[in-house]
Amino acid sequence: xxxxxxHRFDVKASxxxxxxxxxxxxxxxxxxxxxxxxxxxxxxWSLLEDAHPFVGLDNYTQLLKDPFFWNxxxxxxxxxxxxxxxxxxxxxxxAHVLNSRLRGDTFWRTGLLLPNITSVVAVAIIFGQLFSxxxxxxxxxxxxxxxxxxxxxxxxxxxxxxxxxMVIWRWTGYNALIxxxxxxxxxxxxxxAARIDGASSLQRLxxxxxxxxxxxIIFTVIISTIGGLQILAEPLLFGRGGLTGxxxxxxxxxxxxxYENGFGHYDFxxxxxxxxxxFLIIAIVAAINFSIIRLIRRA
Amino acid sequence: MRxxxxxxxxxxxxTLVAGLAACGGDDKGxxxxxxxxxxxxxxxxxxxxxxxxxxHPEIEIVERVTKAExxxxxxxxxxxxxxxxxxxxxxxEGWLGQFKVNPDxxxxxxxxxxxxxxxxxxxxxxxxxxxxxxxxxxxGTDVGGLAMCYRTDLFAKAGLPTNRDEVSKLWPTWDGxxxxxxxxxxxxxxxxxxxxxxxxxxxxxxxxxxxxxxDTNDNVVVESNPAVRGAFDKTIEALKSGLSAxxxxxxxxxxxxxxxxRFATIACPSWMMAYIQExxxxxAGKWDIAxxxxxxxxxxxxxLTIPKQTKNSKEAFALAKWLTSPAxxxxxxxxxxxxxxxxxxxxxxxxxxxxxxxxxxAPVGKIFSExxxxxxxxxxxxxxxxxxxxxxxxxxxxxxxxxxxxxxWQQAVAEVKKLV
Amino acid sequence: xxxxxxxxxxxVYLTLMAFVFFSAFPLYYSxxxxxxxxxxxxxxxxxxxxxxxxxxxxQRVFDTVPFGLAMTNSLIVSAVITFSVVxxxxxxxxxxAKLRFRGRPALYVIVIVTIMVPTQLGIIPxxxxxxxxxxxxxxxxxxxxxxVSAFGVFFMTQYLSAAVPTExxxxxxxxxxxxxxxFWHVVLPIARPAAAVLGMLTFLNxxxxxxxxxxxxxxxxxxxxxxxxxxxxxxxxxxxxxLTGTALATMPLVIVFALLGKHxxxxxxxxxxxx
Numbered sequence: 001x002x003x004x005x006x007h008r009f010d011v012k013a014s015x016x017x018x019x020x021x022x023x024x025x026x027x028x029x030x031x032x033x034x035x036x037x038x039x040x041x042x043x044x045w046s047l048l049e050d051a052h053p054f055v056g057l058d059n060y061t062q063l064l065k066d067p068f069f070w071n072x073x074x075x076x077x078x079x080x081x082x083x084x085x086x087x088x089x090x091x092x093x094x095a096h097v098l099n100s101r102l103r104g105d106t107f108w109r110t111g112l113l114l115p116n117i118t119s120v121v122a123v124a125i126i127f128g129q130l131f132s133x134x135x136x137x138x139x140x141x142x143x144x145x146x147x148x149x150x151x152x153x154x155x156x157x158x159x160x161x162x163x164x165x166m167v168i169w170r171w172t173g174y175n176a177l178i179x180x181x182x183x184x185x186x187x188x189x190x191x192x193a194a195r196i197d198g199a200s201s202l203q204r205l206x207x208x209x210x211x212x213x214x215x216x217i218i219f220t221v222i223i224s225t226i227g228g229l230q231i232l233a234e235p236l237l238f239g240r241g242g243l244t245g246x247x248x249x250x251x252x253x254x255x256x257x258x259y260e261n262g263f264g265h266y267d268f269x270x271x272x273x274x275x276x277x278x279f280l281i282i283a284i285v286a287a288i289n290f291s292i293i294r295l296i297r298r299a
Numbered sequence: 300m301r302x303x304x305x306x307x308x309x310x311x312x313x314t315l316v317a318g319l320a321a322c323g324g325d326d327k328g329x330x331x332x333x334x335x336x337x338x339x340x341x342x343x344x345x346x347x348x349x350x351x352x353x354x355h356p357e358i359e360i361v362e363r364v365t366k367a368e369x370x371x372x373x374x375x376x377x378x379x380x381x382x383x384x385x386x387x388x389x390x391x392e393g394w395l396g397q398f399k400v401n402p403d404x405x406x407x408x409x410x411x412x413x414x415x416x417x418x419x420x421x422x423x424x425x426x427x428x429x430x431x432x433x434x435x436x437x438x439g440t441d442v443g444g445l446a447m448c449y450r451t452d453l454f455a456k457a458g459l460p461t462n463r464d465e466v467s468k469l470w471p472t473w474d475g476x477x478x479x480x481x482x483x484x485x486x487x488x489x490x491x492x493x494x495x496x497x498x499x500x501x502x503x504x505x506x507x508x509x510x511x512x513x514d515t516n517d518n519v520v521v522e523s524n525p526a527v528r529g530a531f532d533k534t535i536e537a538l539k540s541g542l543s544a545x546x547x548x549x550x551x552x553x554x555x556x557x558x559x560x561r562f563a564t565i566a567c568p569s570w571m572m573a574y575i576q577e578x579x580x581x582x583a584g585k586w587d588i589a590x591x592x593x594x595x596x597x598x599x600x601x602x603l604t605i606p607k608q609t610k611n612s613k614e615a616f617a618l619a620k621w622l623t624s625p626a627x628x629x630x631x632x633x634x635x636x637x638x639x640x641x642x643x644x645x646x647x648x649x650x651x652x653x654x655x656x657x658x659x660x661a662p663v664g665k666i667f668s669e670x671x672x673x674x675x676x677x678x679x680x681x682x683x684x685x686x687x688x689x690x691x692x693x694x695x696x697x698x699x700x701x702x703x704x705x706x707x708w709q710q711a712v713a714e715v716k717k718l719v
Numbered sequence: 720x721x722x723x724x725x726x727x728x729x730x731v732y733l734t735l736m737a738f739v740f741f742s743a744f745p746l747y748y749s750x751x752x753x754x755x756x757x758x759x760x761x762x763x764x765x766x767x768x769x770x771x772x773x774x775x776x777x778q779r780v781f782d783t784v785p786f787g788l789a790m791t792n793s794l795i796v797s798a799v800i801t802f803s804v805v806x807x808x809x810x811x812x813x814x815x816a817k818l819r820f821r822g823r824p825a826l827y828v829i830v831i832v833t834i835m836v837p838t839q840l841g842i843i844p845x846x847x848x849x850x851x852x853x854x855x856x857x858x859x860x861x862x863x864x865x866x867v868s869a870f871g872v873f874f875m876t877q878y879l880s881a882a883v884p885t886e887x888x889x890x891x892x893x894x895x896x897x898x899x900x901x902f903w904h905v906v907l908p909i910a911r912p913a914a915a916v917l918g919m920l921t922f923l924n925x926x927x928x929x930x931x932x933x934x935x936x937x938x939x940x941x942x943x944x945x946x947x948x949x950x951x952x953x954x955x956x957x958x959x960x961x962l963t964g965t966a967l968a969t970m971p972l973v974i975v976f977a978l979l980g981k982h983x984x985x986x987x988x989x990x991x992x993x994x
Contacts, residue, residue: 007895014898018814019826021807025867030833032848033841040840047379047843048401048681094738097731110976111739114746116923117972119965121951122749125551125958132551134561153547154699173742174920178874181916185882185909215877223870226835240549241368244688247695255837262840263372265685265718266397275837282835335937363938366948376843376934382850383935 059273095179112173343635402430423676437602443568444667445596457486513680812875
């Protein structure tokens with residue numbers, strides 16, 4: 001009888017022990033900064049001054065009327081579409097290819113993560129070189145096909161393409177690795193059966209693998225949505241440290257706009273309001289993407 | 300499973316070491332006074348620290364160096380949270396305006412005895428670090444000065460004089476600069492323009508006016524001050540005459556531009572010389588330096604400030620005063636090339652005799668000291684940097700063909716209004 | 720069997736090689752520049768063959784900053800953070816994925832939601848917090864805010880919900896196993912590939928973290944990224960020196976990944992045999 005009661009206690013109570021380390025630490029160190037910035041967003045708060053008058057929702061209403069905010073939103077959306085969609089598709093294909101028994105597994109896996117471990121400084125210097133107007137390699141290759149020199153920095157579309165290229169380069173391998181880990185949990189028997197039935201590699205990918213790793217796909221879509229809407233390093237580096245994202249803010253993303261306000265103008269209140277508005281947008285977009293991906297049939 | 304256990308044990312061991320390592324680091328038990336000085340870039344003070352510590356055995360100096368942008372951001376963070384700043388913080392002139400808004404975070408150096416050494420510096424350098432309430436928060440370290448670096452070989456190709464005195468006579472004003480530029484453009488040298496891009500010219504022209512972006516009451520006068528629109532228009536004129544290579548400063552194209560002679564002239568402060576020497580090694584001897592149009596100018600230079608958070612204000616001030624005195628500035632100049640701000644040095648042979656072989660033995664000591672010695676003080680307000688960014692973005696938009704000059708100006712002014 | 724596969728699928732290997740080439744090129748190029756000097760970066764056409772200055776530049780890096788200390792600090796910080804995040808995320812992930820308890824959906828939503836808020840501004844309140852507990856300028860200040868990761872919990876939850884067969888857990892329960900025994904004997908072995916991946920990613924993130932350590936540490940007690948910033952400082956960036964620093968800073972990462980990669984494989988092999 002005692003063993004039965006202990007067992008019931010175990011089933012009912014132990015989950016809380018498993019999640020409590022996370023929530024305790026998070027409550028202390030993660031929640032406090034979040035709530036603090038929410039509090040700051042309700043004030044006229046400059047990091048350079050000591051007086052912080054309460055202004056209610058003024059920062060938010062000002063933001064919604066700010067054309068730079070909307071400009072940043074459009075830029076962010078455009079860059080997100082251009083970078084996230086190709087990235088995830090490429091990652092799926094890559095992971096599928098790597099899922100079969102290949103020679104030199106460790107070599108390919110390390111290769112997947114090389115873009116992530118390359119330092120941001122190096123990336124800035126090299127991509128700056130690649131997309132240089134007069135002497136960049138990309139323009140040189142285009143020149144071989146007869147196209148003229150593109151000023152990648154100056155145009156809206158061109159700057160979005162260049163930045164998306166940087167993002168795709170950096171994150172495709174990362175997502176491929178996540179897909180790969182998930183694919184390897186799919187039982188080989190399923191694939192064997194399909195092979196015996198004569199299914200091609202692509203068919204196996206679409207009909208078996210993708211439904212089997214549906215939770216992982218949902219996961220990467222949500223994470224890429226969240227990350228993609230917060231892109232900061234790439235536009236900052238592409239603009240060589242300039243906070244306006246180009247002469248006409250043509251590639252200023254929401255995160256760069258936030259950074260300009262928070263650490264350029266030191267307007268902490270306005271930047272905090274931006275952060276929370278971004279949160280709202282991210283939550284909505286993530287929810288939409290989630291419902292779209294759920295349409296994939298379950299395995 | 301065994302491997303996992305090994306991994307876990309290893310990490311646990313590391314954690315233990317971490318605990319020990321993280322605890323250590325604080326050397327209590329010495330009776331020395333520790334002075335922390337925060338700088339960026341290369342102030343060239345390393346030998347000076349040793350000298351000072353040898354003469355003052357009770358003082359220990361520790362330097363913190365980071366990149367300029369990060370350094371200044373950290374100062375803001377440390378001042379805002381009231382913790383963590385160094386005893387002496389170096390602040391560059393571009394960021395100085397922001398910190399002058401809140402002078403109460405810094406010691407008023409006049410209270411510590413700065414008035415005695417006031418005359419070491421040219422008037423504008425001294426005034427630039429005085430806050431609106433009259434507090435002096437900084438002691439000047441170096442200056443950039445401003446001159447015009449030019450390629451003698453390209454000038455020769457265009458039929459222009461190459462001797463630096465003659466070249467200086469070509470452009471006593473910016474109008475002269477533009478007409479010389481037109482002559483250069485007419486020579487049609489392939490892949491070569493007269494200057495690199497609009498940003499530096501605009502700043503140089505603006506810097507020569509009596510009143511710039513702000514009046515002395517911290518009011519923004521961008522719209523009402525004809526000097527600002529004048530600097531904008533003069534730069535536009537140069538752009539429209541086809542004199543610009545349309546290259547963004549600090550970009551890879553710009554670096555390559557030095558090597559390939561993409562621009563025949565570039566406004567250069569003293570620290571630009573080292574940059575050109577690094578980027579375009581093969582062009583040694585093909586450069587020379589003439590006066591900047593308008594005669595005076597400055598780009599760059601820093602100050603040593605003492606945040607109120609310090610517990611050792613007297614010792615910090617003594618060190619800062621010593622570091623910025625003419626004798627030490629001369630040593631730094633000889634070792635690291637940072638141009639001194641103390642005008643009492645400008646008649647000293649260490650400056651007057653200084654020539655640069657890379658630049659055809661130009662007497663750079665004389666040239667740069669002259670450009671700053673007679674410069675007028677222009678009041679720099681808190682958001683001067685951001686305002687300049689908005690206006691320079693406007694110039695870039697015109698250059699990139701996105702807007703006409705009037706439209707670009709209106710947009711820049713609207714942005715400035717939003718900023719303040 | 721392997722050679723036959725190689726001959727059968729040249730296109731696959733070709734594509735993979737192209738991919739690795741693009742992935743590796745920036746890293747390779749930064750090593751090239753590290754072995755040259757500054758003027759090489761601006762030269763056109765760009766130089767792609769290493770030069771002879773590498774040893775000089777490495778020496779200069781160690782002369783300019785306490786690089787050995789920085790590497791050690793980064794190693795400690797990243798290892799501790801990785802261990803903590805992986806452990807706590809697996810624990811919480813198991814609970815969210817396979818255990819039933821009141822409030823599970825709500826708490827899970829909180830986890831996901833917290834990933835969505837941009838965190839750059841958090842450094843100001845975090846700094847104030849660390850100042851209050853007198854942890855400024857110690858490695859604890861860098862480690863503490865990163866001990867848990869909502870992303871890690873999310874990651875392990877979705878992995879475990881798919882990878883751990885519920886029937887297996889139910890069978891174990893029926894046999895009278897406690898939750899802890901289930902966790903140790905069933906869940907952990909299955910979690911290994913994901914734990915290795917999460918470990919790699921967490922280590923990487925912690926190693927490259929720059930913004931927060933910069934505010935809370937000082938160059939006397941730096942992590943690697945801070946030292947890199949010190950190297951890169953200057954009116955004029957010494958690119959060769961900077962990229963030498965970044966190449967050196969990247970070496971440990973490559974080693975860690977090569978090692979952990981083997982664990983991923985062996986874990987999968989074991990899983991395959993059991994399953």
